Amino acid sequence: MILHHFDMSPFAEKARLALGLKQLAWQSVEIPLVMPKPKLTGLTGGYRKTPVLQIGADIYCDTQRIALELDRRFPDPPLFPHGDAGLGIALAHWSDSAFFEPGAGLSMGVNTELPEPLLNDRKAFFEFMDFDRLPAELPHLWTQVRARASLVNRQLADGRAFVHGERPGWADICAYFPLWMVRMQIGVRADAALAPFTHLAPWEARVAAIGHGQRSALDADDAWVVARDSEPAVETAVDDDDPLGLAVGQSATVAPDDYGRDPVHGELAVLTVDDVCVIRRTDTLGRVAVHFPRAGYRVTAA
Template identity: 50%
Template sequence: MRAEATPPFALDEDHDMPDILLHHYDNSPFSEKVRVCLGIKGLAWGAVEQPVIMPKPQLVPLTGGYRRIPVMQIGADIYCDSMLIVRELERRFPDPTLFPDGNRGLAQALALWTDRSLFQAAVAVIFGNLAEHVDPAFIKDREALSGQPFDTDRMRLAIPHMEAQLRAHVALIAEQLADGRAFLGGDRPGLADANAYYNLWFIRNAFPPASGIFTDDALVSDWVGRVAAIGHGTRSPVSADAALAVARDAVPGSSTVARRDAALAGKTVTVAADDYGRDPIAGTLVGSSDHHVAIRRECDDLGEVVVHFPRIGFVIQG
């Protein structure tokens, strides 16, 4: 749910710039996961609209070349990938928690299901059905992103199989809800709900007829309604130029390198996704843990920024 539309923030206005800036676009499924988490926590945030396809001239200066959406910015600290973004939101804003049932590890691991196999099934059903209506520029962009053909004709032929796959995925959600619980973890919403919900939201918004895959199950349909009713917190539009100015005027937070990475501390490394959008991002290793790595970059127009990536799904090379 959106806040009432207001003009994007400019630096000379008497507004308090939100601390959290989310670089996204409205129909981005992975952004919806983060927006639901912002809603669960009741947070105020700035919505920085970015293009759906390249070029993204006001995003890549922040990230060093990383082009996937969403990206979260807090000052001069830049967080890439929804898996790390929600983890950082929980670290900075722990109450209310994204893990009301205590299953922190399991809820985060759930993303490996929803972000990969469930997401790919949703993509095939959506774009197989849309097929000839998909913008050729979008197809070309996604082929460059993935490094393989974005073949909507092949997706169309696979619709029967992929719809069956989707129904099987949705049946798992229904099974979890079968005891009458309101949310996947119990009485309160959490990250597990945001993870499982966003693909169904994606289907409903991109190709509504496919919604029958989940709306014919009352348990799942009612749960989708409850998650949607959470909203997105308090959203305010922020211009991309204003977001760049925030980074320019800020200083990155402190970081610590894990002992196991001591040999790379202060040295130039590259970080790249291991599935798609594999463009390597170079910088100086300044932070790491079991769950993330952080690299410092110097940008002529922005000064110093620190870009953070999750460990899972990313390759770090010295």
């Protein structure tokens, strides 16, 4: 397993913790923080977000898709130990938007010394953020982060060790990563703002203790060799009752429906309620399967 990511990425921290929860060994390809990222987009066909998981010639985009693939291939220990996968996955949408977005606004707005290339890249990327209004928005953003942190704190208030009970799972990772981001990127001011929520810090320490599994470094070129020398392991499956009415092998594009909407073009291999996958053919890599979750992604006949 190869994770394409960078250390500061909060979404990558979700994937690293999921690998850690399952105590997996994986290889780490460091990707650039800003565009262009030719070694990443060359694999995905255009998707540029962080992180991306590669297993042979199968490329998994989005932490939602990555988590479910890890759980499918390595079911023990489970990401949903209390049998609440529906709620756990739904919580990811809440934490990826309601919790992450104001936290990201704070991280960008409080850190006024960000390097110009990073600032310009994220101005174009984070469509939900009005960078001109960020300084005036900061007090409001603090209120939004604290309101979400308070909910997590409330969930933990009965003394349970983890969000759903005594065992850690995807819900913990999702609720944790925006806090990891603001504490790391803002520091003592974030710690002070979160201090009233007394159940958070001990729980965050328990989540951090999950660790990242066994990580070793890999060069991006070697990840390409792995993709080139492998065949996609995907089984084609297009639902007959899918509202889009598309067929296996049809030319299609898939793009995130929130921000960073770079489309990926290929032949449709999977289109189910939960998943979409297109096969790309390139001279350098041969056939590569690019997988996305269905929720939050727009599929269009090309």
